[in-house]
Amino acid sequence: MKTLRLDLFQETACYKKPLAFKVGETYPLPPYSTVKGMIHALIDADTFIPMRLSVQGTYDSIFIDYQTHYFFKKHDSGEMPIVYDGLNIAVPEQKQITQMPLYTHQLYNVNLIIHVQAEDKVIEEIITAIEKGKSISLGRWEDIVVIKDYKTVDLRAVEEGTTKKPAYIPIDLLMKGELYVPYRLNWKYDIVQNVRKWEKIAVGYVQPGVEIEEEIFVDEYDDLVFFHQ
Known part of the structure; x- marks a missing residue:
């Protein structure tokens, strides 16, 4: 399967937490379900497409709207x-x-690196949609995405590594005692008795400088890749 690296920019973004009602709190990075939804919208997919995602990136500040x-x-x-x-x-x-x-929390000057691993046909469809200049958003509909760069990359396995950017990392890759913010992020859902039942993934949101002593992947830019499954 191919891996596509996306370098994205958003001037502002709100990745709203599901149970945030009176205050629109945002995740520090887009959750997997939000990224998956962006990919599906980009290629006009109406059924679930299997894929693996890695999400990392930075923002300059948070403001309240x-x-x-x-x-x-x-x-x-x-x-x-x-x-x-x-x-x-x-x-x-x-x-x-x-x-x-x-009150809605919004991130300002968001720079994301997202790796998408899927069947070759799916990756080609994503690239075709990007090259046609299709407008996409990530988070709310008004949170427009600027695609700074995109490229299929080769990954190599390494025995350990150190994070360069804030990232979501699956809990089982983190060492005991490591500092992180725990999240259970939505991935995909099934309809059970007319109610969405979400499959959730336990991750830690980490800062740069975290040591990973498990086998992980590195791309051609020497950025670590933390697939969610």
Whole structure:
């Protein structure tokens, strides 16, 4: 299988945590499900495509954006789902309206290195879509991605290595006592009784300088690659 290296830039981005409601908290890097969704959207895939991902990168700072979110409910229903965000949105007159402020955490000047390993045909489809100039986003729809570079790369196995950038690393690759922020990231879901049941992957979010004493991969740029499975 081929491995595609993507060097991406986003001026701003919010990779919202699933249970963040009153405050839109963001992950420090896009979770695997978000990256997978970007790839699927890029090639217009409507079924799940098996792939392996490695996600690492940096951002300059975090700032807080103030937004107004609008809620509505039908007169015959007690439900109050979120349906609109932003300002100056036309709302049907028969709906009862309320609104609330929402603070959204956003990352500024995000630089990502993402490795995608998949069947050769899938990698070629991704490259074709990129070369056609298709617009893509990562996170929210407004978080546009600039593809600085893309290239299929050869990987070589090494016995150990040291992280150069913040990265998601599967827990089983981290040494006991190593400092990291634990996350259980969504990957893909199945529908069980009309409810999404997510497969989650346990990772540690680490900073540069973390020693890895397990067999891992290195690409042609001497960047470590931490596939999620």
